[in-house]
Amino acid sequence: MYDIEYLRRVEFPQAAEQIYFNHAAIAPLPQRSKRAIQAAVDALSRDPSGYFANQVMPAFEEIGRKIARHINAASPAEIVTTTSTSAALNAVAQAIVWQPGDNILFCDVEFPANAYPWMSLARDGVATRCVPADGGGLTLDRLTDFCDEHTRAVTVSAVQFLTGHRADLTAIGQFCRANEILFIVDAIQAIGHMRFDVQAMHIDVLATGGQKSLLALPGTGFLYVREVVAEAMRPRLIHSNATVDYIHWLAYDLTPATATARLNVGTPNVPGIMGIGASLDLMAELGIDQIDAHTTGLTRYGGAALARAGYEVLTPLDVAGPILTFRSPFDSPTTDRLILFLNERRIVAGKHLDAEGAPYVRFSFHAYNTLEEIDRCLAAMGLFVN
Ligand SMILES: Cc1ncc(COP(=O)(O)O)c(C=O)c1O
Known part of the structure; x- marks a missing residue:
């Protein structure tokens, strides 16, 4: 059964203290x-x-x-x-x-x-x-x-x-x-x-x-x-x-x-x-199809919200999975500061460069992340941008 509250409380208790969107780099271990x-x-x-x-x-x-x-x-x-x-x-x-x-x-x-x-x-x-x-x-x-x-x-x-x-x-x-x-x-x-x-x-x-x-x-x-x-x-x-x-x-x-x-x-x-x-x-x-529907849903939701806010979304939302990447509106050092700013607010995301060195921000989700976490993350980014 896909009970996300139970999942967060029992398997990923650290989720109460931070928003973790960096599973594509390294993921937390479930408690079991x-x-x-x-x-x-x-x-x-x-x-x-x-x-x-x-x-x-x-x-x-x-x-x-x-x-x-x-x-x-x-x-x-x-x-x-x-x-x-x-x-x-x-x-x-x-x-x-x-x-x-x-x-x-x-x-x-x-x-x-x-x-x-x-x-x-x-x-x-x-x-x-x-x-x-x-x-x-x-x-x-x-x-x-x-x-x-x-x-x-x-x-x-x-x-x-x-x-x-x-x-x-x-x-x-x-x-x-x-x-x-x-x-x-x-x-x-x-x-x-x-x-x-x-x-x-x-x-x-x-x-x-x-x-x-x-x-x-x-x-x-x-x-x-x-x-x-x-x-x-x-x-x-x-x-x-x-x-x-x-x-x-x-x-x-x-x-x-x-x-x-x-x-x-x-x-x-x-x-x-x-x-x-x-x-x-x-x-x-949990059921692998349920995890897929949940995490792909997060990517689509976050991608649509980013696009509405004027960000250039790199991830093709029609053929996506748990990774959501967008072009940073800043140069590389300022993007590092954005990642740090989010870290200070207990939000963990990643920065990556493309072949030409242009900076991107990557959110990568797993089974226990929520839409509400995406809203909070985008609100924190808004504070940095302004
Ligand atoms: C697609 C892909 N393959 C492999 C890796 C990691 O490789 P390894 O397991 O050899 O450290 C990464 C890490 O970011 C990756 O994104």
């Missing part, structure tokens, strides 16, 4: 996730061997199932935990068997986590093509102009970090699958905000860090790779638990583990992953 993390830290300080032997493995299996359910993966074997989005995407970039002359497409407003891992493949003769943003992000129309018979992969953020554009994953995924192009998604700004169905959307790879939309700790995250795609991978970053017989430590056998397990990244951050499990429980209880 904090408790799960603390319980894991306690157990690790008391009896780490017993805890690993008796509790960690079954808990991780359960969390693998929860992640698989959350994104509708065919099997938990298609999922590993990871340490950040860029770690996961670098692992994937270094595991796909590329051919010189292959190219990878992404949009020119992607966060570097979803650009640098691909750009670094230039030394292998793999080219990247930057597709100009179309209304704030990657669209199928624009994408098809840049594809050719050497296009091996298309990669996109489900929701763009700066513009807030929400990609049509189903349309892009269908096109990619029909043309035997790998479809890769950076989900960090969307995974706790909108429904993912990796099967229906034809997603081959989905990577997310924990610290934003997923309401989990920094230094955590997960990676999904479709089983047949994983089986064709030959990882160049090989962690001690990523081989087929890894428990037999001194056999030094590089044969990759089955499916996505070949992308394991060493001993996991156990408390952090326990936190992901608890945050997924919260999302399942």
Whole structure:
């Protein structure tokens, strides 16, 4: 049940003291996730061997199932935990068997986590093509102009970090699958905000860090790779638990583990992953479609109010999610002062620059934010402007 008062009081009590619109940078932990993390830290300080032997493995299996359910993966074997989005995407970039002359497409407003891992493949003769943003992000129309018979992969953020554009994953995924192009998604700004169905959307790879939309700790995250795609991978970053017989430590056998397990990244951050499990429980209880309707509603409401007040809204409100960005009416140092002015009034928002260095203000919402908070924030901005 989506009871926002209960949610604010029980899971996000800090909301009583501040207006927090910075989830796209780093999100607060729900209370239940904090408790799960603390319980894991306690157990690790008391009896780490017993805890690993008796509790960690079954808990991780359960969390693998929860992640698989959350994104509708065919099997938990298609999922590993990871340490950040860029770690996961670098692992994937270094595991796909590329051919010189292959190219990878992404949009020119992607966060570097979803650009640098691909750009670094230039030394292998793999080219990247930057597709100009179309209304704030990657669209199928624009994408098809840049594809050719050497296009091996298309990669996109489900929701763009700066513009807030929400990609049509189903349309892009269908096109990619029909043309035997790998479809890769950076989900960090969307995974706790909108429904993912990796099967229906034809997603081959989905990577997310924990610290934003997923309401989990920094230094955590997960990676999904479709089983047949994983089986064709030959990882160049090989962690001690990523081989087929890894428990037999001194056999030094590089044969990759089955499916996505070949992308394991060493001993996991156990408390952090326990936190992901608890945050997924919260999302399942609230209902991901309800969270989506709520946060997208906040973006549309705030966007309309900003436009009425004369601000230039960057986010395309018809294809938006939890991120609302507008052009700052000030230069960059004055925009810093605006952010500080809001901070002093216990309102947290973010400032970002576009490629030319123009400053923007970004509000990023989560399940417990309210319309009234947006009204209060805009009133505070009005005080600064005047
Ligand atoms: C779209 C996107 N991907 C990834 C990240 C973070 O990358 P990482 O998890 O590697 O720190 C951000 C952070 O702002 C982001 O907006």
